[in-house]
Amino acid sequence: MQVKLIKVSLVLTLLAGQMMGNAWASASPEVAVAPQYDTSHVYVAPADVDRFVKSFLATFGGQSTPQVVVNVLPTPSSTTSQLLQTPAGTVSLFGFTTPVPHPFGQERNGYLVKDLDVAIKSARQNGADVIVHDFPDPIGRDAVIQWPGGVNMQLYWHSKTPSYAAFQTIPENRVYVSSDRADTFIKSFLGFSHGKVLVDDKHASAIDIGRTTDTYRRVDIESTFGRMMVLVTDGHLPYPFGHETTGYQVVDLPATLAKASGSGAKVLIEPFSTKGRRSAMVEFPGGYIAELHQLNPAQ
Incomplete structure (x- = not known):
């Protein structure tokens, strides 16, 4: 009888935990902004940056922000950085002149979020690992997360709220x-x-x-x-x-x-x-x- 009670207690505890987790997920705040703030991360050699920009914009239309040379990572590094904004999708383009610190270059994209701390908490609660803890960049804060299955993404928050035109077609x-x-x-x-x-x-x-x-x-x-x-x-x-x-x-x-x-x-x-x-x-x-x-x- 005591063994049965222990088993029942364990099952009820697991179910309660699962229900609490599901309730948190369903009640978690919406952190997304809009599709046009999702950028594909593209890393190319510095010698290929201008050729990539010319080809990508000729293919999809749009424009590039001014190119800057900056450290966008939490460890010492240097890269050219610019945003290619097209009607079909946006690219964050990097041309590193120094070796790229791990695990950068493995993230597929970046999502702009309303609140980075809330987004990180939500990602963790929903099963993601934070593989690069939050760090400042020249225009805000970032973190890199990894979903089950090994899918890496970067989360962004900008200190000055950006305003981008909606896509004509959503990538x-x-x-x-x-x-x-x-x-x-x-x-x-x-x-x-x-x-x-x-x-x-x-x-x-x-x-x-x-x-x-x-x-x-x-x-x-x-x-x-x-x-x-x-x-x-x-x-x-x-x-x-x-x-x-x-x-x-x-x-x-x-x-x-x-x-x-x-x-x-x-x-x-x-x-x-x-x-x-x-x-x-x-x-x-x-x-x-x-x-x-x-x-x-x-x-």
Whole structure:
């Protein structure tokens, strides 16, 4: 009888803890600002910075902020830094003239948040590790977090509230995770972002990841941060799939690819059709690989 009571007590304690955790997640504050404040982090060699800027802006339009040379990290370093703002997505571009301290360069993007301390607390409560504790930068504060599945992201807070124009088309974070960690990652990110699952296709065509005969699991998420595509794979990915971190939605894919090719970028994967979209893979000067897609094309 005593053993049974102990077991019942343990179960009730675990359930209570789970309920408290779920209640905290559902009651946690919204920390996102808007999709146009989500930036893809791009690191290129200093010699490639200008070529990348020229090609990226020629492909998508938009403009660059003035280039500055600054230390943006919590340890000694120096980089050129500028923001490329286009109608299809924003890039934080870095050209380090010193070695890049670990783990920087492994984060896929940066999210602007309303309150960094609250965002860090929410990330932790939803299962993320803070792998770089908060630190000051020239315009605010930052931290780097890692989600279950090894997905690194940077969180930003600016001392002066920025004001950016809304995107014409919202880019997607393309996150590759294993089937072992996919559900945990999705649950954690949804709790943090207050997002929702738009599609959970457990038998999506693997042409999305360069394989013509298989299927895989594709999960589309939408939140105030923007869009995310979670690609749940076995890791058997033909090049260059898995190297891209961002998918850019465009209105006219052939015309956009022509602009990319004409400005120094390489089309690594020619356009292919999959459910609801037509996609291609492009490498910009400096080695940055991106997916470009057009939704529901006429052709």
